[in-house]
Amino acid sequence: MTAPWVAGVEPERVAVAQSGDVVRIRQLVRALAQECRLSLVxxxxxxxxxxxxxxxTLVYGGGGTVQAGLVQNRGRRGVAAVFADDGPGIPDVELAMTDGWTSGSGLGLGLSGTRRLVDEFELATEVGEGTTVTIIKWAR
Structure with a gap:
Protein backbone atom coordinates (compact mmCIF):
# COMPACT_ATOMS: atom_id res chain seq x y z
CA MET A 1 0.00 0.00 0.00
CA THR A 2 1.28 3.40 -0.88
CA ALA A 3 -0.24 6.16 1.20
CA PRO A 4 -2.47 8.31 -1.05
CA TRP A 5 -1.01 11.63 0.17
CA VAL A 6 -3.14 14.70 -0.48
CA ALA A 7 -1.94 16.26 -3.75
CA GLY A 8 0.37 19.22 -3.19
CA VAL A 9 0.74 18.54 0.53
CA GLU A 10 3.98 16.77 1.37
CA PRO A 11 3.93 14.51 4.43
CA GLU A 12 6.16 15.55 7.30
CA ARG A 13 9.22 13.40 7.87
CA VAL A 14 10.49 12.91 11.43
CA ALA A 15 13.60 11.02 12.49
CA VAL A 16 13.16 8.42 15.23
CA ALA A 17 16.47 8.37 17.06
CA GLN A 18 15.62 8.92 20.73
CA SER A 19 12.65 8.62 23.07
CA GLY A 20 11.78 12.32 22.72
CA ASP A 21 11.12 11.72 19.03
CA VAL A 22 8.24 9.39 19.93
CA VAL A 23 6.57 12.32 21.72
CA ARG A 24 7.12 14.61 18.72
CA ILE A 25 5.56 12.03 16.40
CA ARG A 26 2.55 11.66 18.69
CA GLN A 27 2.08 15.45 18.68
CA LEU A 28 2.36 15.61 14.89
CA VAL A 29 -0.21 12.84 14.41
CA ARG A 30 -2.55 14.43 16.96
CA ALA A 31 -2.43 17.74 15.05
CA LEU A 32 -3.08 15.95 11.74
CA ALA A 33 -5.98 13.98 13.25
CA GLN A 34 -7.55 17.20 14.53
CA GLU A 35 -7.04 18.89 11.15
CA CYS A 36 -8.71 15.93 9.45
CA ARG A 37 -11.56 16.15 11.99
CA LEU A 38 -11.24 12.59 13.26
CA SER A 39 -13.55 11.88 16.20
CA LEU A 40 -11.94 11.94 19.63
CA VAL A 41 -12.17 8.14 19.81
CA THR A 57 10.92 1.67 15.29
CA LEU A 58 13.24 2.99 17.99
CA VAL A 59 13.64 -0.10 20.18
CA TYR A 60 13.55 -2.98 17.70
CA GLY A 61 14.56 -1.21 14.50
CA GLY A 62 17.36 0.81 16.06
CA GLY A 63 15.72 4.05 14.91
CA GLY A 64 14.39 5.15 11.57
CA THR A 65 11.92 7.61 10.14
CA VAL A 66 8.22 8.37 10.15
CA GLN A 67 6.36 10.13 7.39
CA ALA A 68 2.94 11.42 8.45
CA GLY A 69 0.37 13.43 6.60
CA LEU A 70 -3.12 13.80 5.30
CA VAL A 71 -4.38 11.30 2.74
CA GLN A 72 -7.29 11.27 0.38
CA ASN A 73 -8.89 8.47 -1.61
CA ARG A 74 -12.28 8.31 -3.31
CA GLY A 75 -13.54 11.38 -1.52
CA ARG A 76 -12.41 10.18 1.89
CA ARG A 77 -9.86 12.02 4.00
CA GLY A 78 -7.66 10.54 6.65
CA VAL A 79 -4.27 10.47 8.30
CA ALA A 80 -1.46 8.13 7.31
CA ALA A 81 1.86 7.35 8.90
CA VAL A 82 4.71 5.30 7.44
CA PHE A 83 7.25 3.92 9.93
CA ALA A 84 10.53 2.68 8.40
CA ASP A 85 13.74 1.30 9.84
CA ASP A 86 16.84 -0.52 8.62
CA GLY A 87 16.89 -2.85 11.61
CA PRO A 88 17.02 -6.64 11.77
CA GLY A 89 13.52 -7.17 10.37
CA ILE A 90 10.92 -9.53 11.80
CA PRO A 91 11.89 -13.20 11.38
CA ASP A 92 8.41 -14.62 12.08
CA VAL A 93 5.69 -12.20 10.95
CA GLU A 94 2.90 -14.70 11.65
CA LEU A 95 4.02 -15.02 15.27
CA ALA A 96 4.51 -11.27 15.64
CA MET A 97 0.96 -10.68 14.38
CA THR A 98 -0.56 -13.24 16.79
CA ASP A 99 -2.93 -11.87 19.44
CA GLY A 100 -1.36 -12.03 22.86
CA TRP A 101 2.21 -12.31 21.61
CA THR A 102 4.58 -9.78 23.11
CA SER A 103 8.28 -9.19 23.14
CA GLY A 104 7.88 -8.66 26.87
CA SER A 105 8.77 -4.97 26.90
CA GLY A 106 6.18 -3.24 24.72
CA LEU A 107 3.02 -1.34 25.58
CA GLY A 108 1.12 -4.62 25.52
CA LEU A 109 -0.59 -3.93 22.20
CA GLY A 110 1.72 -5.75 19.86
CA LEU A 111 1.37 -5.45 16.12
CA SER A 112 -1.97 -7.28 16.08
CA GLY A 113 -3.46 -4.81 18.55
CA THR A 114 -2.07 -1.90 16.60
CA ARG A 115 -3.62 -3.29 13.42
CA ARG A 116 -7.05 -3.32 15.08
CA LEU A 117 -6.78 0.36 16.04
CA VAL A 118 -6.50 1.62 12.46
CA ASP A 119 -8.47 1.20 9.24
CA GLU A 120 -5.56 0.13 7.05
CA PHE A 121 -2.36 -1.61 8.13
CA GLU A 122 0.46 -2.95 6.00
CA LEU A 123 3.70 -4.51 7.20
CA ALA A 124 6.67 -5.17 4.94
CA THR A 125 9.77 -6.71 6.46
CA GLU A 126 12.88 -8.55 5.38
CA VAL A 127 15.28 -10.18 7.82
CA GLY A 128 18.49 -8.17 7.81
CA GLU A 129 16.91 -5.37 5.76
CA GLY A 130 14.41 -3.66 8.06
CA THR A 131 10.71 -3.10 8.45
CA THR A 132 8.14 -0.66 7.10
CA VAL A 133 4.65 -0.32 8.57
CA THR A 134 2.02 1.89 6.94
CA ILE A 135 -1.18 2.81 8.77
CA ILE A 136 -4.21 4.88 7.81
CA LYS A 137 -7.16 6.08 9.86
CA TRP A 138 -10.05 7.46 7.77
CA ALA A 139 -12.43 10.18 8.92
CA ARG A 140 -16.00 8.93 9.30
Whole structure:
Protein backbone atom coordinates (compact mmCIF):
# COMPACT_ATOMS: atom_id res chain seq x y z
CA MET A 1 0.00 0.00 0.00
CA THR A 2 1.28 3.40 -0.88
CA ALA A 3 -0.24 6.16 1.20
CA PRO A 4 -2.47 8.31 -1.05
CA TRP A 5 -1.01 11.63 0.17
CA VAL A 6 -3.14 14.70 -0.48
CA ALA A 7 -1.94 16.26 -3.75
CA GLY A 8 0.37 19.22 -3.19
CA VAL A 9 0.74 18.54 0.53
CA GLU A 10 3.98 16.77 1.37
CA PRO A 11 3.93 14.51 4.43
CA GLU A 12 6.16 15.55 7.30
CA ARG A 13 9.22 13.40 7.87
CA VAL A 14 10.49 12.91 11.43
CA ALA A 15 13.60 11.02 12.49
CA VAL A 16 13.16 8.42 15.23
CA ALA A 17 16.47 8.37 17.06
CA GLN A 18 15.62 8.92 20.73
CA SER A 19 12.65 8.62 23.07
CA GLY A 20 11.78 12.32 22.72
CA ASP A 21 11.12 11.72 19.03
CA VAL A 22 8.24 9.39 19.93
CA VAL A 23 6.57 12.32 21.72
CA ARG A 24 7.12 14.61 18.72
CA ILE A 25 5.56 12.03 16.40
CA ARG A 26 2.55 11.66 18.69
CA GLN A 27 2.08 15.45 18.68
CA LEU A 28 2.36 15.61 14.89
CA VAL A 29 -0.21 12.84 14.41
CA ARG A 30 -2.55 14.43 16.96
CA ALA A 31 -2.43 17.74 15.05
CA LEU A 32 -3.08 15.95 11.74
CA ALA A 33 -5.98 13.98 13.25
CA GLN A 34 -7.55 17.20 14.53
CA GLU A 35 -7.04 18.89 11.15
CA CYS A 36 -8.71 15.93 9.45
CA ARG A 37 -11.56 16.15 11.99
CA LEU A 38 -11.24 12.59 13.26
CA SER A 39 -13.55 11.88 16.20
CA LEU A 40 -11.94 11.94 19.63
CA VAL A 41 -12.17 8.14 19.81
CA UNK A 42 -10.48 7.75 16.41
CA UNK A 43 -7.82 10.30 17.38
CA UNK A 44 -7.05 8.26 20.49
CA UNK A 45 -6.85 5.02 18.51
CA UNK A 46 -4.52 6.57 15.91
CA UNK A 47 -2.27 8.20 18.51
CA UNK A 48 -2.05 4.93 20.47
CA UNK A 49 -1.10 3.01 17.32
CA UNK A 50 1.44 5.71 16.45
CA UNK A 51 3.04 5.48 19.90
CA UNK A 52 3.44 1.72 19.66
CA UNK A 53 4.89 1.79 16.14
CA UNK A 54 7.24 4.71 16.82
CA UNK A 55 8.52 2.93 19.91
CA UNK A 56 8.99 -0.29 17.92
CA THR A 57 10.92 1.67 15.29
CA LEU A 58 13.24 2.99 17.99
CA VAL A 59 13.64 -0.10 20.18
CA TYR A 60 13.55 -2.98 17.70
CA GLY A 61 14.56 -1.21 14.50
CA GLY A 62 17.36 0.81 16.06
CA GLY A 63 15.72 4.05 14.91
CA GLY A 64 14.39 5.15 11.57
CA THR A 65 11.92 7.61 10.14
CA VAL A 66 8.22 8.37 10.15
CA GLN A 67 6.36 10.13 7.39
CA ALA A 68 2.94 11.42 8.45
CA GLY A 69 0.37 13.43 6.60
CA LEU A 70 -3.12 13.80 5.30
CA VAL A 71 -4.38 11.30 2.74
CA GLN A 72 -7.29 11.27 0.38
CA ASN A 73 -8.89 8.47 -1.61
CA ARG A 74 -12.28 8.31 -3.31
CA GLY A 75 -13.54 11.38 -1.52
CA ARG A 76 -12.41 10.18 1.89
CA ARG A 77 -9.86 12.02 4.00
CA GLY A 78 -7.66 10.54 6.65
CA VAL A 79 -4.27 10.47 8.30
CA ALA A 80 -1.46 8.13 7.31
CA ALA A 81 1.86 7.35 8.90
CA VAL A 82 4.71 5.30 7.44
CA PHE A 83 7.25 3.92 9.93
CA ALA A 84 10.53 2.68 8.40
CA ASP A 85 13.74 1.30 9.84
CA ASP A 86 16.84 -0.52 8.62
CA GLY A 87 16.89 -2.85 11.61
CA PRO A 88 17.02 -6.64 11.77
CA GLY A 89 13.52 -7.17 10.37
CA ILE A 90 10.92 -9.53 11.80
CA PRO A 91 11.89 -13.20 11.38
CA ASP A 92 8.41 -14.62 12.08
CA VAL A 93 5.69 -12.20 10.95
CA GLU A 94 2.90 -14.70 11.65
CA LEU A 95 4.02 -15.02 15.27
CA ALA A 96 4.51 -11.27 15.64
CA MET A 97 0.96 -10.68 14.38
CA THR A 98 -0.56 -13.24 16.79
CA ASP A 99 -2.93 -11.87 19.44
CA GLY A 100 -1.36 -12.03 22.86
CA TRP A 101 2.21 -12.31 21.61
CA THR A 102 4.58 -9.78 23.11
CA SER A 103 8.28 -9.19 23.14
CA GLY A 104 7.88 -8.66 26.87
CA SER A 105 8.77 -4.97 26.90
CA GLY A 106 6.18 -3.24 24.72
CA LEU A 107 3.02 -1.34 25.58
CA GLY A 108 1.12 -4.62 25.52
CA LEU A 109 -0.59 -3.93 22.20
CA GLY A 110 1.72 -5.75 19.86
CA LEU A 111 1.37 -5.45 16.12
CA SER A 112 -1.97 -7.28 16.08
CA GLY A 113 -3.46 -4.81 18.55
CA THR A 114 -2.07 -1.90 16.60
CA ARG A 115 -3.62 -3.29 13.42
CA ARG A 116 -7.05 -3.32 15.08
CA LEU A 117 -6.78 0.36 16.04
CA VAL A 118 -6.50 1.62 12.46
CA ASP A 119 -8.47 1.20 9.24
CA GLU A 120 -5.56 0.13 7.05
CA PHE A 121 -2.36 -1.61 8.13
CA GLU A 122 0.46 -2.95 6.00
CA LEU A 123 3.70 -4.51 7.20
CA ALA A 124 6.67 -5.17 4.94
CA THR A 125 9.77 -6.71 6.46
CA GLU A 126 12.88 -8.55 5.38
CA VAL A 127 15.28 -10.18 7.82
CA GLY A 128 18.49 -8.17 7.81
CA GLU A 129 16.91 -5.37 5.76
CA GLY A 130 14.41 -3.66 8.06
CA THR A 131 10.71 -3.10 8.45
CA THR A 132 8.14 -0.66 7.10
CA VAL A 133 4.65 -0.32 8.57
CA THR A 134 2.02 1.89 6.94
CA ILE A 135 -1.18 2.81 8.77
CA ILE A 136 -4.21 4.88 7.81
CA LYS A 137 -7.16 6.08 9.86
CA TRP A 138 -10.05 7.46 7.77
CA ALA A 139 -12.43 10.18 8.92
CA ARG A 140 -16.00 8.93 9.30
Missing amino acids: DQTKLITATSELARN
